[in-house]
Amino acid sequence: MARPDAVARLESAADAHDRAQERVEAVGADALRDCREVYDELERLLDSYDGRATGGGDFEAFMEFQGQVGTLTEDLPEDLPERDTFEELDDFLQQRRLTEGDFERAREMLAPVGDLVGRLDELDDAREQYKKARTAAGRRREELDERIDDLERLRRLGEADLDAPVERLRDPIERYNDAVTEAFTDFRRNTPARDVLAVIERADAYPLVGFRSPPAELLTYVREHDTGREPIPKLLEYADYSASKLDHYVDDATALRSAVATRQTYLRRLDAEPVRIDWPPPSADALPWYCRAYRAVVARFAEEAVVAALRDVRALADRDDYERLRESAVARAELTDAERERLASGAVEEELATAREDRAAIETALETYPPL
Structure with a gap:
């Protein structure tokens, strides 16, 4: 060697x-x-x-x-x-x-x-x-450590059962994702902007929920002006009005243009993505933590049926076959054709063996030649 x-x-x-x-x-x-x-x-x-x-x-x-x-x-x-x-x-x-x-x-x-x-x-x-x-x-x-981790993960994915019935995980997750997306869409469309942004602001308490915090000036505006009782789509509509037209609809056109017009991108991008479950899903250890954090936020804008769907997702982590099904889902989603060929040809095993030998040789050398 x-x-x-x-x-x-x-x-x-x-x-x-x-x-x-x-x-x-x-x-x-x-x-x-x-x-x-x-x-x-x-x-x-x-x-x-x-x-x-x-x-x-x-x-x-x-x-x-x-x-x-x-x-x-x-x-x-x-x-x-x-x-x-x-x-x-x-x-x-x-x-x-x-x-x-x-x-x-x-x-x-x-x-x-x-x-x-x-x-x-x-x-x-x-x-x-x-x-x-x-x-x-x-x-x-260190590079070899990372390389070995990647190759071991690739080998593990190659050992996954690609024919496993992953729909046992996917179907409950899709039901929840569809339900929470619809609930948030209705919430954003029909609820006063100040209430929507209040929910988003409180989500900061849960690091696993990836909502971006509302800009401070926007939050202050919807709290202190009557226009904050309007839903977000209406605020965005106002933001497109000319100054003269806007004067007929709001009490302080300048304040609205300053707080809302400059944050239109933020408001337009608000959706349920931060409380949707990814596919492939998290590990069995992580999934309950995500569900717990999501529930604390989702319960503030969605009906009980949506929260119940999230509980069904949480229960998936208790299945004996969860990790097996998840590995299959990950393998289907992430393995490329080239990686499958490398796995089938034995190239991955050879690369892994070489990386381990190189790492062992380096560790021996570092022990043999200590710091000066």
Whole structure:
């Protein structure tokens, strides 16, 4: 089995980090840091005085440069890496006269020191790449978790009995949906707008009921103006009137146009959809919760017969065959022809096995290579 790319990348990053760590430990991290301080300061001095302390340039700068180099390299620790190189460089620069070529030569003398202290940067880079590789592996594991969940669900749907009598669930749900749709349509058509919107507002107490809350300005308007006693279709009709015509029908044409005319889309879209049962229906665990929330709202605008139809839907969750029938309904609704072909050919099983193997390999790698 080929290793997942995320594992290969993590193993490579771990190897690179180990090599970089070994190169640093061969000298000593503290010793390298001390060496880097001297190296960096010498580099800065060379860059700062190049051109000023050469030839017939500024004699004061020349003396200052030699003094700072001498001070820096004086009394270096005996065990400092490249101590001899620093002292040789100091001897070389303590000439009676320096040229631009001397500065170039000094940089060449320092080059091996730069390579040595560069091991610290290599280790920092290797550590960063290791962390990125570990993060990428963790992210890939999460993706595989989702992929496995999807494939397992697809396989479960493929095992569903497509010939199961799903009408035992569908018929009661359709009876309720038809009844509640008709009841809400009548409610919206014939009930004062203020009462309709009051029911919608109170539905906010039930998160499973997806009515959009009435806009505050609209709610205030229907409560405070006589026009709020009119049903919603009448309000929408008024909203289409011209200003001069509207003055004959309402006490405050400006208020109506401000509160209603700008919310026509909201009012026109109010329907029973938020209290209808989806098809395929929710799980046996979820269905009673939906029915309980819907009943609290539906009872405010529908007759007892509609509530009774909802109780019949609630009772479906207690059937021993509910989940079997529901799985069949979900499979019929969601399985595409391509997915059915993949299931029949065994491709889904192969993909699932590969995903599980990859996830296991990544989990092993993450355990093998812990966070730094």
